[in-house]
Amino acid sequence: MLWRKMVRDVLESKAAYLACLVVISIGLMVYTSLNLTADNLWQAKENFYREYGFPDGFATVKGIPDAEIRRLAALPGIDQLEGRIVQDVRVVFPGREESAFLRLVTVGTGQEKTMSKVKLLAGLPLDPHQPGIWVDPQFLAANELKIGEEIPVIIGGRKVFLEIRGQAQSPEFVYPMRNAQDLFPDPRSFGIAYLPLPVMRSLAGEGAQINQLIFQLKPGFSYQDVESWLEPRLERFGLLALYPAKDQVSNFILNQELSSTEATANTMPLLFLAVGAVILYILLKRIIEQQRGQIGTLRSFGYSSREIQAHYLSYPLIIGLAGGLLGSLSGLWLSFPMTAMYQAFFHLPGLQGNFSLDYVLLALLLSVGFALLAGYFGSRQAMLLSPAEAMRPPAPPSGRHISLERWHWFWQSLTVQGKMATRNLFRHRQRSFFTFVGITFCFSMIAVTGYFNNIISVMIFDQMTKVQTHDIKITFAAPLSATGTRRELLKLPGIKRVETLLEAPATLKHGWQERETVIIGLGRDAELFNLLGEDGRRVLLPERGLILSSQLAEALGAKEGTIITLESALLRGDSISLPVYTIIPQYMGINAYMDKEALSRVLGQGELATSALLVAEEKALPLITEKYREASQVATMENRSQLLENFNEMMATYGFTIWILAVFAFITGFAVIYSFSIVALAERKRELASLRVLGMTPGEVLQILTFEQWLLALAAMLAGIPLTLQLISLMAQAMGSDLFTLPLIFEPNSFVIAAVGTACFILLAQWTLLRQIRRFSLVEALKERD
């Protein structure tokens, strides 16, 4: 019987319980779907890595003879070591302007046992005597290529046609990025191709040397051990980079995605569950307050207080169960499309949705747990009430002067409605507090969302309009003479300005801290590459000394004036020391900058250029691209419009997830305001009805309720501003990697967006209230004491 009473009670305020249900469901949907997706991702990664052998370490050198490799393989701690040639080559698609690249990676052909294998997805085995390649399927799809067709590439200045023999995937290129500076992969312009070493040599010249080593550790040895043995031995072969698996770009990003997904999966839902629990708590308190008489009657029948509390616990239980089921099952369902979405980002064969009830059960447990907790605290009152006490009506809500009234000037400025609302805020402290917290959080979540959306545009926009203002960047295959190149480029039709850069990969050391980076040498009169200081003004290059990006400076623990040791394969001597001239904020990339001439002097190789920045008339751009596309000295050509396009594409996918968060925040905010308003409305039905009798319109009555909400909302939004900044700085720390920093700047736009969003959900909630106020019958509300 009591069960039936509960069902009717819940149905009576179904809207408020529904709001609560939705919030809980969203939380658990996020929980289940993200956890399942992360599991799928993790499982696929583990399987693929194990089956196809992901190396423990990588070393890139300029060139090493084959005989040396066998010697290195015998080093203690190394289980297996293999050499390969890795070389990026330009693809010259007929009639296409943008540049595209293939990274050629040599692999075994299957006859010999190799540690790092490539999974052939479709097509034929490789033949060591035939210039055929396997290509990653994304590149093929993005460029509409099929097995059997040929790809024209430039190797060693020659145009060669490579036959596509198959589609293949290696665990090392699950997330193929051309270099770590890129923000995301672009399969149209960059792909991986696998080919046998003999084929590579026949294409690149018989003298082509192994330039990358991959190795597997023996059990019991750490990467650090092996590194210290390998490093000195590789030095003389022009060691460019030596890094463990965790720093390998594709693996690094995959792991980062995994851990951030897991982190979101385990924190976000708690937020929603907490909100749901608070709503339940308030609803339950309200219903018990209202049903005092009924409780008294039940007690007088002989129901124990325990049974009564159990009865009231059945409300949250049913909501918890329903929310848990709804959320976790929809999460289970959602994990399939989400996993599929990841397939587009991470090319893990075997990545697929899995049907698993584990998280469904966990989610149910979580939601029932939270609901019962809320229920327990919400219904404690009912248990403490003695039967006689319960039968008496509750003490009438007593008006009270509040301390705020002592501020006369403020108090007098309020209308009577205003005074009523303000006193009410203090009368229902708990509810006001939760509303306040709820609005603060939603405001902050929307603001954070807006901030990220804005800031990324700001970063890119800044980079493109203030820092790098060229139209085209040409990177040379090998350093060229700076003056000669400049003179040559200036002859191009329509060209307006040419500046050359000298980029030198180097290791910077300070104490025990060190970082691999690229030192960019700029002309002192550079206009196409501007270094901007903290205040946004140009920083002039010093004659001697380095300018560091703030990220790099932090990584090295360097300050202005710190002496940095610089090592580089290009350096003829051992190493040199340079002072830090100044540090500039830089959102993307960890670079060091130097005067071009000073850098040339340090390197002692004369005045060189590794790339050139061009500004030209718009109509001349295609001509220039066309002219240099196939030139052998040109390694890459980067067009700004192409960059922008890529960026916008990424924002489309990235922005989507961000907005989902904002929508969730919006729903949560709405649910809190809405359910609390409904409670307030029910509680004060009589009071509000008598205002209607006095002749107030529904709108005027609503104002009394909404005045409270706006007052709270205003305070909550103000409190939300520092909270937002705090959240952003926390997230910036968590998300900022070596590659880019999130600038912590006050972005008023995002607060405006958040305020508008918050106002929207409050208005929406109020609009539904207005409809209820219109509907309630005055006669009923005033008829008798309830």
Added chain:
Amino acid sequence: MEVILTGRKLSKSYQLGEVRVQALRDVDIQIYQGELVVVLGPSGSGKSTLLNMLGGMDKVSSGELFYRQQPLHAMDEKGLTRYRREAVGFIFQFYNLMPNLTAWENVHLATEIAAKPLSAKDVLIDVGLGERLEHFPAQLSGGEQQRVAVARAVAKNPEFLLCDEPTGALDFETGIQVLKLLRKFSREQKRTVVLITHNAGIAEMADRVLYMRDGRLDRIRSNENPLAPEEVSW
């Protein structure tokens, strides 16, 4: 005398699940300017329902109801709200004050929406609560609360007052005080007061008494010499 309210064949029924309750049946009624009317009848006879119809709290099921020339039966909720705001002052058995507002604020709240309100403070002084302006309802006795309610209704300066058992929850002495206020309003301002009671004694102070029974207007009695409130007894 001028007629301010005219009802013809007023009926009101409520649908309670399966059953239909006929609360008012074909009531013909006229209320005049400046009179004090008492509606008398046993509990459940439709007194409150009638009053609610007259006050524009709800719409009649059938029949016609005019406030002067205006057809209340044809008005939408907006029109009825304006009517309540401008013409009607309500007083209930359970005062229905805002627990959250002081006496003065309660009255002031009503004057804020009225067209030609009286001063809230003056009216409260009039009802003898000049010392209680800053008190909250919970700090006032029942009689005092009802006087605030009267002040609230009067301060709007309405055409007439509708009172649903205003003394129902009060003891004799305080009840008389409230009746005196209502009488004063009617005599001094020449305004109409309609007062519901199931208490025959109170009827003696009325100019006219309407007897209700079973949703019908049973009979009407005119009272040539109404008693003063302090003379009535129950």
